Amino acid sequence: MQLPTAFVEKYRQLLGDEAPAFLASFDQPSYAGFRVNPLKPGEPTATIDQASGKVPYVPTGYYGQVNGKSLDHVTGWVYSQEPSAMYVGEIVDPQPGERVLDLCAAPGGKSTHLIGLMKDQGLLVANEIFRKRAKVLAENLERWGTKSTVVMNESPDELEKQFPAFFDRILIDAPCSGEGMFRKEPAGIEYWNPDYPAECANRQRKIIASAIKMLKPGGTLVYSTCTFAPEEDEQNIAWILDNYPSMTMAEVQKYPGMDDGRPDWANGNPELTKAVRLFPHHIKGEGHFIAKLQYGEAMTNPPAPAKKKRRRKKRGGHASLPKEQLQEFNALKKRLVPNYQPHHLLTFGDQLYDLPAGIDDLTDMTVMRPGLHLGTFKKRRFEPALAWALALDPDEVGQKIVLTQDQWRQYVHGDTVQTNNDLPNGWYLLVCDRHTCGFGKLVNGTIKNFYPKGLRF
Numbered sequence: 001m002q003l004p005t006a007f008v009e010k011y012r013q014l015l016g017d018e019a020p021a022f023l024a025s026f027d028q029p030s031y032a033g034f035r036v037n038p039l040k041p042g043e044p045t046a047t048i049d050q051a052s053g054k055v056p057y058v059p060t061g062y063y064g065q066v067n068g069k070s071l072d073h074v075t076g077w078v079y080s081q082e083p084s085a086m087y088v089g090e091i092v093d094p095q096p097g098e099r100v101l102d103l104c105a106a107p108g109g110k111s112t113h114l115i116g117l118m119k120d121q122g123l124l125v126a127n128e129i130f131r132k133r134a135k136v137l138a139e140n141l142e143r144w145g146t147k148s149t150v151v152m153n154e155s156p157d158e159l160e161k162q163f164p165a166f167f168d169r170i171l172i173d174a175p176c177s178g179e180g181m182f183r184k185e186p187a188g189i190e191y192w193n194p195d196y197p198a199e200c201a202n203r204q205r206k207i208i209a210s211a212i213k214m215l216k217p218g219g220t221l222v223y224s225t226c227t228f229a230p231e232e233d234e235q236n237i238a239w240i241l242d243n244y245p246s247m248t249m250a251e252v253q254k255y256p257g258m259d260d261g262r263p264d265w266a267n268g269n270p271e272l273t274k275a276v277r278l279f280p281h282h283i284k285g286e287g288h289f290i291a292k293l294q295y296g297e298a299m300t301n302p303p304a305p306a307k308k309k310r311r312r313k314k315r316g317g318h319a320s321l322p323k324e325q326l327q328e329f330n331a332l333k334k335r336l337v338p339n340y341q342p343h344h345l346l347t348f349g350d351q352l353y354d355l356p357a358g359i360d361d362l363t364d365m366t367v368m369r370p371g372l373h374l375g376t377f378k379k380r381r382f383e384p385a386l387a388w389a390l391a392l393d394p395d396e397v398g399q400k401i402v403l404t405q406d407q408w409r410q411y412v413h414g415d416t417v418q419t420n421n422d423l424p425n426g427w428y429l430l431v432c433d434r435h436t437c438g439f440g441k442l443v444n445g446t447i448k449n450f451y452p453k454g455l456r457f
C-alpha cells in the first residue's frame with residue numbers, strides 16, 4: 001500500500017523498532033467481523049456457520065463476512081462490524097435502565113452494540129450530525145429491533161443545551177483522521193496530510209466539551225478513534241485531564257495483543273497508560289484507540305436539567321394521539337399483538353411512534369426516529385410499520401404467517417406472495433425461520449406487499 005511519506009516518517013519516529021512490523025501490516029488483508037443481536041429470539045446459525053472464529057474480547061463477536069442480502073442481515077440478527085471497533089461497546093459497558101448517549105453514532109455499529117448490552121431497557125440516544133447518515137443510522141437501528149432508542153440529527157453543541165447533566169454514559173466515537181482504517185478503506189489516505197490530525201483534534205475537543213456538559217456526576221465517558229495519531233488520541237485525553245479536574249481515567253481490561261496508551265506521545269501523564277491501543281500488527285483487527293473516563297462525584301454543582309416549556313412544534317412536531325386514531329391503533333394491536341404495552345404513543349404527522357421511557361420532551365430537537373415506529377395512519381385505517389415487526393418476538397404475536405425462504409425472497413423483492421391457507425383476510429406478521437420480516441396484508445390467500453420500496457432487492 002502506498003502510504004504518504006510524511007506518515008511513514010512520523011510513525012518510524014514514534015514507533016522506533018516496531019515501525020517495520022507496523023508499516024508491513026498495511027500490506028496484510030484487513031479483518032472482517034460481525035456481532036450477533038442478543039435482542040432477537042434465536043441464533044443466526046446460517047451466518048455463524050460461515051464464521052472463522054469468535055472474537056475473544058466480545059461475547060457476541062465473530063470473525064467473518066456477512067452476506068448483506070441474507071435473511072440474518074436483512075432482519076437484523078447480525079451487524080457487520082470490524083473486530084477492533086467491537087471492543088468500544090464492551091468498554092462502554094452500558095447497563096439496562098441507564099440513559100446512554102452515542103454522540104457520533106452513524107452508521108450505528110456502536111449504537112446497535114450498546115442497546116443490545118442494555119437489553120433494550122433504559123434509553124439510548126443515538127445522534128448523528130449529518131442528515132443522510134442519520135437516516136442510515138435510523139434504518140440500521142430499526143433492523144436491530146430496538147424499542148428504547150431515539151435517533152437524533154443534531155450537532156453536539158445543540159444537544160448540550162437540551163441534555164445538561166443527563167446521561168449515565170456517553171460515547172464519543174469521534175470523527176477522526178481514520179489512519180487505522182487505511183488498510184480497510186484506502187480511499188481515506190487521500191484526505192491525509194501532516195496537519196490533518198491536528199485539525200481533527202480541534203474538532204474533537206469541541207465535541208468532548210459538549211459531551212462533558214451532558215454527563216451526570218459519577219457518569220462515564222468513553223472516547224474512541226480509529227486513528228493512530230497521538231494528537232487525536234493521548235493528547236486529547238491529556239487535554240481532558242488538564243482542563244476538567246473532575247474527570248479521571250478508568251481502568252480498561254486489556255486482552256492479549258492490546259497495548260497501553262502512550263504517555264510519551266502526549267504530556268507524559270502516566271494515567272494515559274490506562275487507555276487502550278489496538279494495533280494491526282498486534283491484534284486481528286484494524287487500528288483503534290479507546291479511553292474511558294469517569295466524571296467524579298467531585299463535581300458537586302452540576303447544572304440542573306433544563307426545564308423546557310411544553311409546546312408543539314410548528315412542523316414535524318409531536319403530539320398525543322387523538323381518540324379516533326387511538327381506536328384504530330388499538331383495534332389492530334388487539335388483533336396482532338394484544339400484550340404489546342406502548343410506553344408513550346405520539347404522532348409525527350401521520351406516523352405513530354412509541355417513545356421510550358426516560359425522555360418525554362423532544363421539542364426544539366431534530367429527531368429522526370422518536371422511538372419505535374409503529375405505523376402510519378391512512379384514511380380510516382392504520383398500517384403497521386416494518387420497524388414494529390422487526391422489534392417483535394414471533395411468540396408474542398397471535399396472527400402470523402410463516403414464509404418459506406423462497407417466499408421471503410419474493411417478499412423482499414416487493415412481489416405479492418401466494419399462500420395456500422384459508423386464514424381470514426387482514427394483517428399478519430410475516431415470519432421466516434423465526435425471523436420476523438415485516439407485516440403483510442392477506443387478501444383471499446394472497447399476501448399484499450408492504451415492504452418499503454427503498455429496501456426492496
Ligand SMILES: C[S@@+](CC[C@H](N)C(=O)[O-])C[C@H]1O[C@@H](n2cnc3c(N)ncnc32)[C@H](O)[C@@H]1O
Nearest residue numbers: 104105106107108109110129130133173174175
Ligand atoms: C467514526 S464515525 C462514527 C461511527 C459509528 N460510531 C459506528 O460505530 O458506526 C464518526 C461520526 O461522527 C460524525 N461527525 C462528523 N463531524 C462531526 C461533528 N462536528 N460533531 C459530531 N459528529 C460529527 C460523522 O458524520 C460520523 O458519522
